Amino acid sequence: MFVLANFLMAIAKILNFALTIYMFIVIGRAIISWVNPDPYNAIVRFLYATTEPVLYNIRKRLPTSFGGFDFSPIIVIMAIYFFQIFVVESLLQFAVRLATG
Secondary structure: OHHHHHHHHHHHHHHHHHHHHHHHHHHHHHHHOOOOOOOOOHHHHHHHHHHHHHHHHHHHHOOOEEOOEEOHHHHHHHHHHHHHHHHHHHHHHHHHHHHHO
């Protein structure tokens, strides 16, 4: 069972890393939206391409704009924290219990 435990531990750590990277991408997108970025810049296009599908779905379902301020990045960051605390920690604890028997 230690092989399955190690596999689950690796999946949990990779998932945690991916969620952290995506959170920084969302933060970068939020910061870059405060200025008037060049839409042809490769970094700006990457930030918009990776975050717009998620942010658009949140904006479509929830009224997240109040007074010209868009709260959808904050909702995404809170969802990422939830997944890191609930899913990743649950996978890690399950892997530890599998390893200890």
